[in-house]
Amino acid sequence: MADAKNPPCPVSSSFCLTTPALALDLEMVLDLTPENERIISTDCELSMTNLLNAFPLASFIVGQDGYLVGANEQALDLFGKEIIGHTSMEVVRNPNVHDAIERALVQKTRTQCDWSTTQATTDAVYHVTASWIEAEDILVTFKDVTDIEQSLRARREFVTNVSHELKTPLTAMLGILETLQLMGPSDPEAQQSFLGMMQKETQRMNRLVSDLLSLNSVQANERIRPSTPLDLRALLEETVTSLQGLSHKSHSQLLFTPPKTAPIVVGDGDQLRQVVINLIENAIKYAGPGNILIGLSGIDYQPLLRCEGVKIAVEDHGCGIAAIHIPRLTERFYRVDDHRGRDVGGTGLGLSIVKHIVSRHRGRMRIKSSLGRGSQFAIYLPAN
Numbered sequence: 001m002a003d004a005k006n007p008p009c010p011v012s013s014s015f016c017l018t019t020p021a022l023a024l025d026l027e028m029v030l031d032l033t034p035e036n037e038r039i040i041s042t043d044c045e046l047s048m049t050n051l052l053n054a055f056p057l058a059s060f061i062v063g064q065d066g067y068l069v070g071a072n073e074q075a076l077d078l079f080g081k082e083i084i085g086h087t088s089m090e091v092v093r094n095p096n097v098h099d100a101i102e103r104a105l106v107q108k109t110r111t112q113c114d115w116s117t118t119q120a121t122t123d124a125v126y127h128v129t130a131s132w133i134e135a136e137d138i139l140v141t142f143k144d145v146t147d148i149e150q151s152l153r154a155r156r157e158f159v160t161n162v163s164h165e166l167k168t169p170l171t172a173m174l175g176i177l178e179t180l181q182l183m184g185p186s187d188p189e190a191q192q193s194f195l196g197m198m199q200k201e202t203q204r205m206n207r208l209v210s211d212l213l214s215l216n217s218v219q220a221n222e223r224i225r226p227s228t229p230l231d232l233r234a235l236l237e238e239t240v241t242s243l244q245g246l247s248h249k250s251h252s253q254l255l256f257t258p259p260k261t262a263p264i265v266v267g268d269g270d271q272l273r274q275v276v277i278n279l280i281e282n283a284i285k286y287a288g289p290g291n292i293l294i295g296l297s298g299i300d301y302q303p304l305l306r307c308e309g310v311k312i313a314v315e316d317h318g319c320g321i322a323a324i325h326i327p328r329l330t331e332r333f334y335r336v337d338d339h340r341g342r343d344v345g346g347t348g349l350g351l352s353i354v355k356h357i358v359s360r361h362r363g364r365m366r367i368k369s370s371l372g373r374g375s376q377f378a379i380y381l382p383a384n
């Protein structure tokens with residue numbers, strides 16, 4: 001192992017052999033005095049550094065003694081500026097990477113492994129390739145696959161969540177069916193009650209599938225900006241009227257304050273209706289009885305958007321939401337109170353759909369809430 005007094009040569013002589021043409025040319029022109037050896041070594045070092053810097057991935061070269069003999073800028077950024085002359089084990093403290101380098105060296109082959117690490121406070125994943133190169137050196141490259149890993153993880157979580165959400169009503173229905181079979185036709189009243197439960201579970205599955213399809217189509221069109229001018233006052237009036245029946249059943253009152261002049265914005269009518277329906281339904285379902293205020297501003301400068309736009313707000317004075325949940329409300333399947341959410345038929349997808357619709361309209365959403373006092377969900381949309 002090299003020490004501070006005796007650092008290893010920054011370029012292994014073996015690396016020079018990897019460029020035999022260059023070495024031969026130089027030998028022919030120069031006799032190998034110590035000074036000329038230094039020139040060859042410097043040339044090799046330069047060509048190796050140039051070569052490594054041309055690599056699009058963080059890369060370093062490990063000599064057969066295990067010490068680093070070269071590294072490109074990305075590797076220096078990743079591992080620190082002082083890594084040359086240290087062993088690969090000191091630089092990447094990971095047994096899998098160490099093992100991959102060892103195997104590449106012993107078997108004169110190419111090996112691969114994944115390396116998970118934490119940089120500052122974020123997790124990162126690298127796909128590491130250790131390739132034996134002719135001169136007994138190992139070229140080690142690090143491909144950052146954090147984004148790919150994250151999206152794979154998100155996909156796995158999504159499948160788990162969907163399966164879980166579907167499994168719950170399916171298990172309930174299987175239980176009900178078994179009970180009905182055991183019961184026989186003797187108790188028609190109980191039968192009716194069980195059939196009612198089955199209907200509720202089927203409706204829950206139906207809602208889930210509709211929400212999933214809706215989320216899918218909203219995400220698919222998220223980059224395509226809507227182009228139709230819309231009268232938002234008329235849209236809100238219609239939507240509020242259509243939800244009056246539901247609010248009466250829950251002993252809440254929908255109060256809409258329209259602006260004097262109808263604001264016209266460019267938007268997708270069906271999608272914006274879906275946004276308002278979800279916000280009002282949430283207020284009806286979760287806030288409990290009381291007044292629900294629906295507000296719509298005229299077109300005005302909106303600091304949040306840094307342009308002219310409108311604000312739609314749905315405000316209740318119900319149970320409110322603890323601050324810890326607010327940043328997570330727009331995550332798919334996130335419910336503050338899982339059991340209560342399920343009881344009222346929520347899938348936890350509504351606000352996620354709202355977020356994507358608002359984003360498609362280049363708008364913003366703000367949620368303010370305080371426990372025991374109520375919540376305000378505000379949507380800001382640019383006027384054009």
Ligand SMILES: Nc1ncnc2c1ncn2[C@@H]1O[C@H](COP(=O)(O)OP(=O)(O)OP(=O)(O)O)[C@@H](O)[C@H]1O
Pocket residue numbers: 211278282283286287316318319320321329334335336337341345346347348349350351352375
């Ligand atoms: N006004 C509100 N007051 C209290 N809690 C709310 C309110 N709005 C939303 N929530 C909470 O946020 C969660 C997420 O709402 P979201 O609309 O995304 O899903 P959901 O209503 O459960 O299902 P879906 O909208 O798909 O039927 C709800 O389950 C509820 O716990």
Ligand SMILES: [Mg+2]
Pocket residue numbers: 278281282346350351
């Ligand atoms: Mg909802």
